[in-house]
């Protein structure tokens with residue numbers, strides 16, 4: 001009995017902060033769990049009494065929150081396996097978290113019915129992921145079949161996240177910017193990834209959280225600034241991208257910038273008052289942390305985003321985003337450069353900045369910001385599009401890829417494409 005194709009194709013997007021997963025039948029929106037695992041203290045009496053995590057040595061999924069408050073040694077026991085999308089080869093704890101997350105994801109959806117032959121899983125990793133991460137993911141799926149004693153997964157493919165985005169947009173030649181919590185991948189695509197033009201910028205949503213925390217501290221909310229989840233929420237609701245930071249700063253006390261953030265389901269509210277204009281710093285930092293304003297931040301010890309390397313050349317973590325796009329596109333043949341500027345796609349939660357009503361003119365969305373930045377550098381014919389489901393289109397691309405490529409297209413290490421069958 002063979003299952004319908006939509007059920008048998010399963011997408012897995014391994015983001016730094018969240019794993020997005022599920023079969024093609026889910027349509028546009030996948031399931032999501034935090035990309036983290038908790039190693040409980042199995043000697044704890046509470047854990048034993050409550051039957052706790054089933055004497056499990058590692059917990060993933062919603063159960064993790066049961067442990068968050070209770071433990072003082074949380075930093076040691078909570079493992080976020082990916083740093084900017086990458087895991088070291090010998091980081092066993094992180095790899096075991098990835099394995100349990102993968103098991104959790106698959107077992108939630110894959111039917112345990114006689115005759116079911118297993119799903120075809122398409123996993124997406126950061127474009128910067130080295131070969132051994134691909135190998136490890138293949139192994140993890142193979143081991144899961146063995147441990148579950150049945151064919152949960154029939155075949156696996158692993159593709160780079162920006163390539164998945166290009167597939168989801170159905171455009172042959174384009175430049176994809178994928179920004180999540182940890183980094184931005186700037187990736188020209190022309191039928192496939194142009195790997196030697198890939199640049200990974202070591203800053204993204206998580207760095208904006210640091211700016212947001214700094215603003216909270218400055219405004220006298222030092223206690224709240226220590227709670228990462230609250231800071232992230234504050235950033236997502238009040239953070240803005242300025243059309244021009246200079247213009248905002250020339251008009252700092254404009255009352256329309258004012259805003260109060262009420263923490264859902266609590267009595268906490270945050271009023272930035274006369275510092276409200278600083279909301280714009282949060283978004284500006286994402287696009288241009290080299291803006292002069294931030295030099296005072298760095299002087300007082302605010303951490304600069306780390307540098308990265310592309311083809312052996314240093315890319316400063318503070319390079320403005322338009323500059324990085326230009327550097328990346330210039331590594332491609334001049335013939336396709338116009339096409340690469342003509343179709344720039346923005347994907348990932350890191351680009352999801354909103355323009356609240358009444359703020360038009362001062363605040364802009366990500367695509368407008370980048371278009372303005374590129375045009376200021378003399379690049380014409382630019383089209384920047386924020387993808388429709390920025391947080392989910394890597395997963396959507398995984399599923400589309402799995403539906404599209406033929407069964408007999410077997411894995412090829414040179415192309416890094418195709419199906420690796422687990423029984424061969």
Ligand SMILES: Nc1ncnc2c1ncn2[C@@H]1O[C@H](COP(=O)(O)OP(=O)(O)OP(=O)(O)O)[C@@H](O)[C@H]1O
Pocket residue numbers: 014015016017018019084085178179180181182183204205206232235236237239347348349350351352353354390391
């Ligand atoms: N409305 C919003 N405004 C600003 N930032 C947002 C918004 N919504 C989500 N984000 C940010 O997007 C980031 C998460 O994006 P995403 O889910 O694409 O990351 P990820 O896939 O888990 O990680 P990565 O792609 O780095 O491996 C977080 O930093 C989050 O705060």
Ligand SMILES: [Mg+2]
Pocket residue numbers: 014015016161179180348394
């Ligand atoms: Mg992502």
